[in-house]
Amino acid sequence: MRYLTFALGKGRLAKKTLELFEQIGITCEEMKEKDSRKLIFVNEELKLKFFLSKGPDVPTYVEYGAADIGIVGKDTLLEEGRKLYEVLDLEFGNCRMCVCGPETAKDLLQHHELIRVATKYPNIAKDYFYNKKHQTVEIIKLNGSIELAPIVGLSEVIVDIVETGSTLRENGLNVLEEICPLSARMVVNQVSMRMENERITNLIHALKQVL
Numbered sequence: 001m002r003y004l005t006f007a008l009g010k011g012r013l014a015k016k017t018l019e020l021f022e023q024i025g026i027t028c029e030e031m032k033e034k035d036s037r038k039l040i041f042v043n044e045e046l047k048l049k050f051f052l053s054k055g056p057d058v059p060t061y062v063e064y065g066a067a068d069i070g071i072v073g074k075d076t077l078l079e080e081g082r083k084l085y086e087v088l089d090l091e092f093g094n095c096r097m098c099v100c101g102p103e104t105a106k107d108l109l110q111h112h113e114l115i116r117v118a119t120k121y122p123n124i125a126k127d128y129f130y131n132k133k134h135q136t137v138e139i140i141k142l143n144g145s146i147e148l149a150p151i152v153g154l155s156e157v158i159v160d161i162v163e164t165g166s167t168l169r170e171n172g173l174n175v176l177e178e179i180c181p182l183s184a185r186m187v188v189n190q191v192s193m194r195m196e197n198e199r200i201t202n203l204i205h206a207l208k209q210v211l
């Protein structure tokens with residue numbers, strides 16, 4: 001039997017993913033070691049392999065077939081637009097993609113002004129403003145601390161993830177418009193879905209039982 005491979009993001013979703021897998025009897029003790037720099041883990045008994053990659057790279061590993069299965073946020077799937085099957089909503093990592101900014105920016109949105117939008121998610125922002133709202137905007141790509149942008153005058157609004165709302169609150173910003181809800185998803189390579197159909201289908205069934 002060949003190894004079934006999983007690409008997991010190293011960030012926020014990793015711990016919850018491992019907890020969920022444990023509930024269906026998939027364990028990888030080695031992966032829980034603190035401060036480990038290892039990136040690949042093997043469960044010989046179950047013939048499983050786990051890769052730890054950057055979250056946004058998970059869909060890339062899965063599309064190319066370097067991993068059969070990936071666990072990744074819906075935001076990353078929407079942003080990366082890779083060809084793969086999204087098979088399961090894992091119901092954790094819940095948050096929202098939103099347009100945020102100071103209350104004063106509400107008017108600019110309502111009147112479809114030419115505004116600057118800072119974001120880590122340029123494709124999601126483009127799709128929202130161009131295709132859904134038909135508003136021309138200038139998108140400015142940032143890599144983190146997005147909330148800074150409207151405060152220091154880089155942009156009028158941001159498109160970013162809101163979970164508890166603390167980051168917005170502590171920086172005097174608000175949710176102005178909601179784009180979509182997000183959560184962790186399981187994705188599968190299109191060829192693997194055919195070649196390893198039984199194992200993957202069993203896995204999906206087992207996960208559905210505990211969700």
Ligand SMILES: Nc1ncnc2c1ncn2[C@@H]1O[C@H](COP(=O)(O)OP(=O)(O)OP(=O)(O)O)[C@@H](O)[C@H]1O
Binds near residue numbers: 056074093183
């Ligand atoms: N408060 C939150 N902020 C960011 N992401 C969140 C939050 N809550 C849940 N998520 C989900 O967790 C996923 C993983 O986020 P995480 O911040 O760990 O970064 P990442 O995708 O690994 O990227 P990076 O390493 O560039 O930060 C996100 O893609 C999102 O779906």
Ligand SMILES: O=P(O)(O)OC[C@H]1O[C@H](OP(=O)(O)OP(=O)(O)O)[C@H](O)[C@@H]1O
Binds near residue numbers: 144145164167
């Ligand atoms: O609503 P909250 O619970 O405050 O969570 C949302 C914040 O968390 C994320 O940032 P992250 O911590 O990933 O840091 P980053 O700014 O480096 O992207 C996101 O980009 C928001 O800034």
